[in-house]
Amino acid sequence: MSKYITYFGSYSDKQSPGLHAYLFDEAAGKLEFIESYAGLKDPTFLTLNEERQLLYTYSQAPAGEASGTGLTYRIDPVSGKLDLAGEQETQEPAATHINLDHAKRQVMMVSYGGGMISLFPILEDGTIGPLSDKIHHQGSSVVQGRQDSAHPHSIYTDPSDQFVIVPDLGLDKLIVYRLDRDNGKLVPHDEAAVAPGTGPRHFAFHPKLPYAYVIQELSNTLTAFAYDQQNGKLSKIQSVSTLPAGFEGASSTAEVQISPCGSYLYGSNRGHDSIVVFAIDAETGKLSLVQHQSTLGGHPRHFSLTPSGDYLLAANRDTDSVVVFRVDRTSGKLEAAGEQVSVSKPTCVRFFKQA
Numbered sequence: 001m002s003k004y005i006t007y008f009g010s011y012s013d014k015q016s017p018g019l020h021a022y023l024f025d026e027a028a029g030k031l032e033f034i035e036s037y038a039g040l041k042d043p044t045f046l047t048l049n050e051e052r053q054l055l056y057t058y059s060q061a062p063a064g065e066a067s068g069t070g071l072t073y074r075i076d077p078v079s080g081k082l083d084l085a086g087e088q089e090t091q092e093p094a095a096t097h098i099n100l101d102h103a104k105r106q107v108m109m110v111s112y113g114g115g116m117i118s119l120f121p122i123l124e125d126g127t128i129g130p131l132s133d134k135i136h137h138q139g140s141s142v143v144q145g146r147q148d149s150a151h152p153h154s155i156y157t158d159p160s161d162q163f164v165i166v167p168d169l170g171l172d173k174l175i176v177y178r179l180d181r182d183n184g185k186l187v188p189h190d191e192a193a194v195a196p197g198t199g200p201r202h203f204a205f206h207p208k209l210p211y212a213y214v215i216q217e218l219s220n221t222l223t224a225f226a227y228d229q230q231n232g233k234l235s236k237i238q239s240v241s242t243l244p245a246g247f248e249g250a251s252s253t254a255e256v257q258i259s260p261c262g263s264y265l266y267g268s269n270r271g272h273d274s275i276v277v278f279a280i281d282a283e284t285g286k287l288s289l290v291q292h293q294s295t296l297g298g299h300p301r302h303f304s305l306t307p308s309g310d311y312l313l314a315a316n317r318d319t320d321s322v323v324v325f326r327v328d329r330t331s332g333k334l335e336a337a338g339e340q341v342s343v344s345k346p347t348c349v350r351f352f353k354q355a
Contacts, residue, residue: 001027002353004306005034005080008315008322009043009057009348018043019057020343021080023354026310029324029337034080040071044347045097049104053077054085054126055350056100056107061093068093070107070120072127077355086127091134092116097154102161105181110166115150117166121184132184141172142196143218153201153217163189163232167200167214174200174214176232192234194223202255208262211285215242215256215267222256222267222278224285238286242267242276255302260309264290264332268300268314275303275314275325277332293334297321304349311337315346322346 004024012018017036024031040059047056055073067089073082096112100122107120107128119133137150151170157179158165164177164186172194177186194200199218205227206212212227212234220242225234242253251271258265258280265278265287273295278287295303297316305312305327312325312334324339 001310002308004351005075005354006031006313007046007055007350007352008343008346009046010343011042011044011317011345011347012038012040014039014041014059014062016344019082021082022341023080024306024313024351026306026308029311029326029339031322031324031339031341033341035082037082042094043071045095046348046350047098047100048350048352049100049126050352051104052126055082056098056128058090058095058098058109060095066093067091068095070109070128075352077352080352080354085125088120088128088130090118091131092118099155099157101157101179103181106179106184108155108164110152110155112151112153112169115152115170117152117155117186119184119186133186135186137168137171137175139171141170143199146170146199146218147172147197154203156203156205158227158229158232159205160229165203165212167203169199169201169217172196172198172200174203174234176234178232189232192225192236194236195219195239198223201253204256204258204265206258206262206280206285207260209282209285211280213256213258213265215253217252217254220251220253220269222265222287224287226285237284240278240287240289242269243272244292247272254300257303257305259305259327259332260307261329266303266305266312268295268303270299270301273298273300273316275300275312275334277334279332290331291333293325296323296336296340301347302349304351306351307353313349315343315349317345317347320344320346322349
């Protein structure tokens with residue numbers, strides 16, 4: 001059992017805390033408050049470089065300003081406290097998602113509203129450097145209001161670190177780029193279409209096998225793909241609902257993650273307010289339903305499994321709560337651990353192992 005510094009991003013104005021640090025003790029299943037940080041607007045997503053003890057996020061532009069800010073924080077590995085190390089203009093008012101390549105040489109950002117993806121080098125001191133590439137997606141799909149234009153929602157490098165996958169909710173496509181590190185560019189490579197009106201949002205590669213999964217916000221579905229890593233190609237193999245049979249209320253999906261062992265997939269439903277659990281067939285990559293577990297709060301916009309796979313923390317945005325669940329490694333099922341903390345509008349959960 002380990003102790004993790006646990007960071008939460010949230011919706012906030014610059015006067016209110018938007019970034020929060022807690023200590024999570026796996027042995028006890030408990031969260032202990034460390035510190036919160038104001039001065040950021042809507043740092044809704046976070047990513048970590050554990051080796052260099054850095055946290056990256058963003059602050060949205062104030063009304064009337066054209067550019068937000070990419071932020072680098074240094075992590076004290078014992079206390080978990082953060083020190084601001086660098087700021088970089090994003091040349092886009094609002095980011096939605098931030099990630100790193102596996103080599104930790106590039107910061108990648110997505111702007112849902114702007115229909116744009118951006119690439120920034122990581123400088124020698126670990127901070128975000130000036131913009132090196134910017135791509136605007138073009139097009140639309142069938143759902144009026146939500147798919148009238150392109151809306152890239154997240155960004156990921158594949159296990160080989162050669163290709164980048166961008167689910168675009170507005171286009172009903174997964175856009176594949178080749179990562180050209182030498183020139184700091186994303187080169188269009190391929191795309192995979194999903195069913196019209198499904199709205200692909202977040203994505204996960206299997207940690208060991210040649211499969212990948214996208215969770216689709218508008219249709220409350222998951223699509224499984226076979227992934228050809230050598231050629232950067234996705235081939236659809238299955239689609240399944242994230243909701244229980246007979247559910248008729250309003251709902252939409254958000255996050256998807258796979259257990260470290262690779263046996264189980266987890267996805268969040270906002271409206272049904274649950275985590276759906278599927279078993280992954282190692283031979284085919286297909287999913288079979290295991291469980292729907294209430295998140296004991298409203299609108300689970302994000303969740304994360306601990307690196308050990310023993311716990312899942314769910315961020316319920318609309319009830320200002322982060323709830324702790326134990327994971328049964330044999331069955332994949334979740335069980336409430338009896339621990340939750342109050343965090344204003346939480347939207348992201350990240351773990352850093354305490355020194």
